[in-house]
Amino acid sequence: MRIRKAALLAAVPALLVFAAPAVAQDYPAPGNPGKVQKKPKGPFKTLRVCKKGCKYTSIQKAVNKAGPGDTVKVADGTYRQPVRISGIKKRYMKLIGNPAHPERVVIDLRRAKGAAAQNAVMVNGANEVTVQGFTAIGYKANGFFVVNAHGYTFANLRAMLGGVYGIYAFNTIGGTMRDSVGAWNNDAGFYIGQTPPQDKPVRTIVENVDSFGNVLGWSGTNMRYVTIRKSRFYNNGAGIVPNALTSEKYPPEEDNVIAENDIFWNNFNYYAGAPFELRPPSAEATPYPVGVGVLLFGGRRNIVERNRIFGNYLAGAAAVQQFLLQDESAKDLVGNEVKENQFGLNGTDPNGRDLVYDGNGTGNCFGPNEGVQTTFPADGSTFVPCPFGGANSFSAAVQQEMVNWALDGTHTAFWITHPHAPYPGVTPLETYSTYTGPKPE
Amino acid sequence: MTFAQVRRLALPAGLAALVTLAPAVAGAGAAKPRKPKPVTKKVKIFDNYYEPAKLTVPRGSTIVWQWPITTGDAHDVTLDKGPKGVRKFQSQVAASDYTFKRKLTKKGRYHIICTLHEEMTMDITVR
Numbered sequence: 001m002r003i004r005k006a007a008l009l010a011a012v013p014a015l016l017v018f019a020a021p022a023v024a025q026d027y028p029a030p031g032n033p034g035k036v037q038k039k040p041k042g043p044f045k046t047l048r049v050c051k052k053g054c055k056y057t058s059i060q061k062a063v064n065k066a067g068p069g070d071t072v073k074v075a076d077g078t079y080r081q082p083v084r085i086s087g088i089k090k091r092y093m094k095l096i097g098n099p100a101h102p103e104r105v106v107i108d109l110r111r112a113k114g115a116a117a118q119n120a121v122m123v124n125g126a127n128e129v130t131v132q133g134f135t136a137i138g139y140k141a142n143g144f145f146v147v148n149a150h151g152y153t154f155a156n157l158r159a160m161l162g163g164v165y166g167i168y169a170f171n172t173i174g175g176t177m178r179d180s181v182g183a184w185n186n187d188a189g190f191y192i193g194q195t196p197p198q199d200k201p202v203r204t205i206v207e208n209v210d211s212f213g214n215v216l217g218w219s220g221t222n223m224r225y226v227t228i229r230k231s232r233f234y235n236n237g238a239g240i241v242p243n244a245l246t247s248e249k250y251p252p253e254e255d256n257v258i259a260e261n262d263i264f265w266n267n268f269n270y271y272a273g274a275p276f277e278l279r280p281p282s283a284e285a286t287p288y289p290v291g292v293g294v295l296l297f298g299g300r301r302n303i304v305e306r307n308r309i310f311g312n313y314l315a316g317a318a319a320v321q322q323f324l325l326q327d328e329s330a331k332d333l334v335g336n337e338v339k340e341n342q343f344g345l346n347g348t349d350p351n352g353r354d355l356v357y358d359g360n361g362t363g364n365c366f367g368p369n370e371g372v373q374t375t376f377p378a379d380g381s382t383f384v385p386c387p388f389g390g391a392n393s394f395s396a397a398v399q400q401e402m403v404n405w406a407l408d409g410t411h412t413a414f415w416i417t418h419p420h421a422p423y424p425g426v427t428p429l430e431t432y433s434t435y436t437g438p439k440p441e
Numbered sequence: 442m443t444f445a446q447v448r449r450l451a452l453p454a455g456l457a458a459l460v461t462l463a464p465a466v467a468g469a470g471a472a473k474p475r476k477p478k479p480v481t482k483k484v485k486i487f488d489n490y491y492e493p494a495k496l497t498v499p500r501g502s503t504i505v506w507q508w509p510i511t512t513g514d515a516h517d518v519t520l521d522k523g524p525k526g527v528r529k530f531q532s533q534v535a536a537s538d539y540t541f542k543r544k545l546t547k548k549g550r551y552h553i554i555c556t557l558h559e560e561m562t563m564d565i566t567v568r
Binding site: 187247279280 | 512513535539556557561
């Protein structure tokens with residue numbers, strides 16, 4: 001986690017090695033998702049891709065030939081080239097691998113260089129594209145990435161190892177992410193960012209996803225109208241972090257629902273070792289603290305409810321003003337609710353602190369929740385139960401202490417640790433070298 | 442996303458790599474000022490800024506944007522506004538190990554943005 005520092009340090013690396021320039025590529029002009037693209041009428045065709053014996057051995061060549069609404073069916077195998085689905089002529093296209101066994105249809109970019117190494121599957125400016133049944137590995141930027149679109153379906157996907165974001169939607173309106181895994185990414189396993197504000201909001205649904213081994217399980221910079229439910233976020237540096245930043249349009253994050261998830265053991269101290277490349281230290285930014293289940297960093301009308309939150313050593317659920325945001329009107333917490341959650345797994349797997357809140361803003365409320373044993377501040381003075389519509393009681397001392405957590409160079413000094421209760425199929429990850437669970441290939 | 446990203450101060454224009462026009466030779470019968478030769482300029486990409494953020498180059502120059510060798514956030518290079526008639530361009534969205542180049546053949550101002558990070562912009566003046 002990085003806090004604004006008094007002076008910028010000289011951050012230019014002394015030595016940079018550059019790859020050979022790639023051939024320039026043109027894409028549809030970026031912009032707002034625009035109008036909803038007309039649903040194609042068909043007839044539709046199916047183009048088949050396989051390693052031998054099909055018309056296509058390259059996924060991209062089949063995609064290039066596909067029209068709106070067509071299906072590209074990819075047989076089991078390992079494919080070593082990225083896929084790009086761009087523009088209105090690819091709307092409603094379906095790119096289908098093996099939904100029952102996504103580990104059998106692999107887009108492996110570990111040997112790729114330059115442009116080809118960046119995004120395993122990227123959808124740009126094409127509405128309602130479906131990508132289903134793939135594993136992406138070895139990408140440098142993003143595993144499965146959609147931008148500038150109305151609607152998309154990302155399902156039965158596995159985005160594993162090495163990139164920035166596993167499964168990522170940016171500047172999109174509506175969509176679905178389901179039945180997927182994001183693991184071992186050096187920013188977030190899943191990310192929805194910069195959702196345009198809408199008069200008639202179209203919700204994005206995220207369901208039954210697993211996110212582990214990432215710096216963040218979920219990042220949501222300026223995201224809106226997203227429901228994350230019935231999913232699992234564990235063994236990340238931090239679990240779910242809806243946040244407001246100036247770096248993207250439309251701060252803050254608003255109107256999101258985080259419900260019925262298991263958010264646990266987010267104590268992965270990746271600073272002590274990780275299978276991915278860490279971002280270089282910077283004078284200009286600080287990552288979020290390690291050991292947090294849910295963190296609202298600014299935001300309005302976010303609801304965190306009916307989750308099980310346990311075994312996070314710094315805090316189970318926390319909320320803090322986005323005090324660094326340049327837009328003064330968007331930095332305060334407003335109308336957020338943290339209620340009906342179950343903390344500490346019936347006392348068998350406590351969080352370091354169940355609830356943490358600096359008391360910033362108005363209309364923010366906490367509870368009723370089950371199993372809350374510890375809060376910060378300990379006297380509970382910043383917390384009021386839901387519903388609540390008044391001004392909250394701000395504590396500068398609490399906020400300062402949260403900043404101290406962020407600045408902690410050890411990343412573990414403020415942890416309050418406890419033994420974990422067993423969780424089926426999951427091994428706790430705190431330091432990668434001692435982790436005995438399954439490691440990436 | 443990181444907890445805080447401090448907006449980097451734009452470099453003073455004087456620190457940008459300015460191209461010095463060849464001085465005219467004084468005196469009667471002096472030759473016309475020589476046209477400045479096209480150059481190649483490198484722009485480095487960081488989280489979340491281009492360096493330098495301002496450039497002035499002769500017409501026909503090539504700009505090479507260079508992503509870091511170590512992984513940062515994902516960024517792109519997109520021509521947001523340019524001189525009339527210039528075709529818009531956009532690089533790959535990339536995090537590391539990538540370069541993108543464009544030859545700028547028309548005079549005027551080119552406003553470059555990262556479509557993923559609103560605060561990340563640069564301007565190139567082609568003379």
